[in-house]
Every structure is written in C-alpha cells, then in structure tokens.
Amino acid sequence: DQQVKQNSPSLSVQEGRISILNCDYTNSMFDYFLWYKKYPAEGPTFLISISSIKDKNEDGRFTVFLNKSAKHLSLHIVPSQPGDSAVYFCAASSTSGTYKYIFGTGTRLKVLA
Amino acid sequence: EAQVTQNPRYLITVTGKKLTVTCSQNMNHEYMSWYRQDPGLGLRQIYYSMNVEVTDKGDVPEGYKVSRKEKRNFPLILESPSPNQTSLYFCASSLSFDRVGGYTFGSGTRLTVV
Numbered sequence: 001d002q003q004v005k006q007n008s009p010s011l012s013v014q015e016g017r018i019s020i021l022n023c024d025y026t027n028s029m030f031d032y033f034l035w036y037k038k039y040p041a042e043g044p045t046f047l048i049s050i051s052s053i054k055d056k057n058e059d060g061r062f063t064v065f066l067n068k069s070a071k072h073l074s075l076h077i078v079p080s081q082p083g084d085s086a087v088y089f090c091a092a093s094s095t096s097g098t099y100k101y102i103f104g105t106g107t108r109l110k111v112l113a
Numbered sequence: 114e115a116q117v118t119q120n121p122r123y124l125i126t127v128t129g130k131k132l133t134v135t136c137s138q139n140m141n142h143e144y145m146s147w148y149r150q151d152p153g154l155g156l157r158q159i160y161y162s163m164n165v166e167v168t169d170k171g172d173v174p175e176g177y178k179v180s181r182k183e184k185r186n187f188p189l190i191l192e193s194p195s196p197n198q199t200s201l202y203f204c205a206s207s208l209s210f211d212r213v214g215g216y217t218f219g220s221g222t223r224l225t226v227v
Binding site for chain 1: 117146148153154155156157158161171172203205215216217218219220221
C-alpha cells in the first residue's frame with residue numbers, strides 16, 4: 001500500500017512558467033513533509049519542508065503548500081529554470097511513528113528552454 | 114566537505130556471492146539509513162540505525178544485513194545476493210531523527226545481480 005503517492009510520473013514546463021508538483025498521502029498521522037530533488041547519478045538533496053502546523057512554506061522560488069483535510073501537498077517552482085529539471089520526491093513522516101520517511105515514487109520535471 | 118560516501122558506485126555480481134556496500138559520513142551524524150530505489154516504487158527503506166550498535170529493520174529488510182560498530186560507518190551486507198536485489202541503493206544520514214532538513218544522501222550504488 002503506497003502511503004505517499006505522486007500520480008504524475010513526469011511533467012514538462014516552459015522556462016519562466018510555474019511548475020506544480022503534487023503529492024498525496026493516506027496516513028493522517030503524517031505531520032512532517034519534505035521535498036527532495038534528484039539529478040541523474042547523484043543522491044537526492046533536500047529542497048524544502050513543511051510541518052503540519054503550517055499550510056505554506058516558502059524558500060526563494062520554491063513554495064510548498066499543505067492541505068491537511070485533503071491530505072495533499074504541492075511544490076510550486078516560480079519561475080521554472082532549466083536547472084530545475086530533475087526528479088522530485090516528496091516524503092512524509094509521523095511524530096508518533098517509526099523513525100523513517102515514506103517516499104513517493106517521484107515526478108520527473110523537464111523545464112524547456 | 115560534509116558528505117556521505119558510498120562505495121562502490123557501480124557493481125555487477127553473480128547470484129550468491131556475498132558483497133558489502135560501504136557507507137561513511139563525516140558529519141558526526143547519529144542517524145543513518147539505507148534505501149533502495151526501483152522504478153515505480155520510489156525510495157524504500159531497508160534498514161536504519163539510531164546510533165552505534167542500534168539498528169532496526171525498515172520496509173524491505175529481507176536479504177540484507179547491516180552493522181553499526183562506529184558512528185561514521187554503516188555498511189550494507191548482502192550475504193547471498195539474488196537478481197531481485199538489482200537496484201539503486203542510497204545511504205543517508207542525519208544528526209538525529211530530526212525532521213528539519215531531512216537526510217543527507219550519498220551518491221548511490223547501482224548494483225546488478227546476474
């Protein structure tokens with residue numbers, strides 16, 4: 001059972017436009033969420049996080065939105081740049097759960113110049 | 114430079130031949146973990162360690178062993194590899210199971226078992 005789902009395996013966006021990557025989760029106990037970015041032949045790198053006490057967190061061009069009632073989070077990248085082309089993973093964890101993050105399957109973003 | 118180092122980066126081996134993938138971090142992190150990445154399945158946790166001599170199973174531990182004799186090292190051992198363990202493996206660490214900032218990942222080990 002996939003507790004964290006990224007239903008779009010890929011996404012193409014024109015440079016300068018907004019990229020929106022989506023993530024859904026099923027476990028209502030999840031209270032902390034992260035986004036990672038992964039380039040080919042490299043390990044994932046941390047991008048941005050959000051706690052369930054917030055509904056938005058912003059860091060430069062990256063904003064994560066959390067809708068707890070819908071069990072949905074999204075990552076917005078504005079403006080998108082060719083260097084943003086990568087695979088993006090969302091991950092979730094629970095304060096009362098085991099010591100791990102559950103990762104989604106990833107979305108491959110391609111930003112077209 | 115603060116980093117997690119995995120070796121080897123690429124490995125092709127035969128079924129049943131024991132192998133070890135090493136992982137070392139230079140950040141004095143307490144928490145370390147192994148993940149495997151497979152198409153359509155994302156990153157799945159194999160084992161994790163909260164500190165020296167403290168390890169526990171993740172979601173897919175079958176066929177793997179780990180040890181944590183020193184804080185900096187967390188090797189992944191495949192006693193008798195099988196083709197279904199062909200995958201991309203990542204080691205990760207963090208100061209504790211501290212949610213801020215998540216993990217630092219290594220660059221990955223691509224393992225092929227034939």
